[in-house]
Amino acid sequence: MTRNFTILILLILLQAGCINQTLLPALDPLPSWKNTPVKESIIRYVQQISDPNSVLYVEPADRIAVFDFDGTLMVEKPDYIQKVFKQAFPSFIPSPAAFDTLVAAWSNTARHPRFQRLYKDCVYQPMLELLNFFEAYNIRNFICTGSDMDFIRVFSSPAYGIPTERIIGTSYRVRFDSLKKEIVRTSEINSECWKSGKPENIYMHIGKKPLIVIGNANGDIPMIRYAGTNKHPSLRLLLIHDDAVREYAYYEGAEEAIRTARAEHWIMISMKNDFKTIFPFIALPR
Numbered sequence: 001m002t003r004n005f006t007i008l009i010l011l012i013l014l015q016a017g018c019i020n021q022t023l024l025p026a027l028d029p030l031p032s033w034k035n036t037p038v039k040e041s042i043i044r045y046v047q048q049i050s051d052p053n054s055v056l057y058v059e060p061a062d063r064i065a066v067f068d069f070d071g072t073l074m075v076e077k078p079d080y081i082q083k084v085f086k087q088a089f090p091s092f093i094p095s096p097a098a099f100d101t102l103v104a105a106w107s108n109t110a111r112h113p114r115f116q117r118l119y120k121d122c123v124y125q126p127m128l129e130l131l132n133f134f135e136a137y138n139i140r141n142f143i144c145t146g147s148d149m150d151f152i153r154v155f156s157s158p159a160y161g162i163p164t165e166r167i168i169g170t171s172y173r174v175r176f177d178s179l180k181k182e183i184v185r186t187s188e189i190n191s192e193c194w195k196s197g198k199p200e201n202i203y204m205h206i207g208k209k210p211l212i213v214i215g216n217a218n219g220d221i222p223m224i225r226y227a228g229t230n231k232h233p234s235l236r237l238l239l240i241h242d243d244a245v246r247e248y249a250y251y252e253g254a255e256e257a258i259r260t261a262r263a264e265h266w267i268m269i270s271m272k273n274d275f276k277t278i279f280p281f282i283a284l285p286r
Helices: 003-015 021-027 037-050 081-088 096-107 125-136 149-160 199-207 218-227 253-264
Strands: 064-067 140-148 166-175 183-189 213-216 233-241 267-270
Touching: 037 125, 037 233, 037 267, 064 125, 081 096, 081 140, 081 149, 096 149, 096 183, 125 140, 140 149, 140 199, 149 166, 166 199, 183 199, 199 218, 213 218, 218 233, 218 253, 233 253, 253 267
Parallel strands: 064 140, 064 213, 140 166, 213 233, 233 267
Antiparallel strands: 166 183
């Protein structure tokens, strides 16, 4: 039995209330993360908000984590995944069923040009572990992306185990066809989930302020700041792309976010310094 599988089983048992939370620190629920202050801060925060005896305790109903998608949960270079899809299929597809089928089929064939792996496999292993870790402590995970919500729901839900109703993104207006008794998508934007649109959509879809938010770009600043207004102490995380060898190194589009993170004391996660490995298809170093 592998270490990762053992940890997964124990996380499930924890969620079911079969084991005590105090066992988790020794098991290392984030094995793809290096043992740095960043990792320690995340684990300590989650344990504190989950401990009824802690002054930082938060009721499960208010434990909400929101993740950006492109560049936070998966690779976004050389292009956003939705842009790659639109380059292959530029025509708008009004039928939700036809659109979902096409996205699912494309996801099973489209490969990243550098890594030569399916795009859906180019997800960040440390983030997969973080999602599982949060869920084990009754923290509900959401995705909030500037990309097309319908596309991301089909593409990402299987990869991350996040239900489609917890995936928020830029939405398009729909109408109900009373003859066919079906929803029809239109090309008119209903709500753009970008910059200030992110906290607006979080409010509309969730109705509560997030406790934990993680992003990687300037467009994520408003939703990370929104978490800072929570009545409970929040965990605000910014992922920094600084590993040209294992992924990409770039700061364009994140300059303001980095300045804000430093000024407002967010936790900055360095892919180079905080991740042992980045992708699931690359084994952990021994």
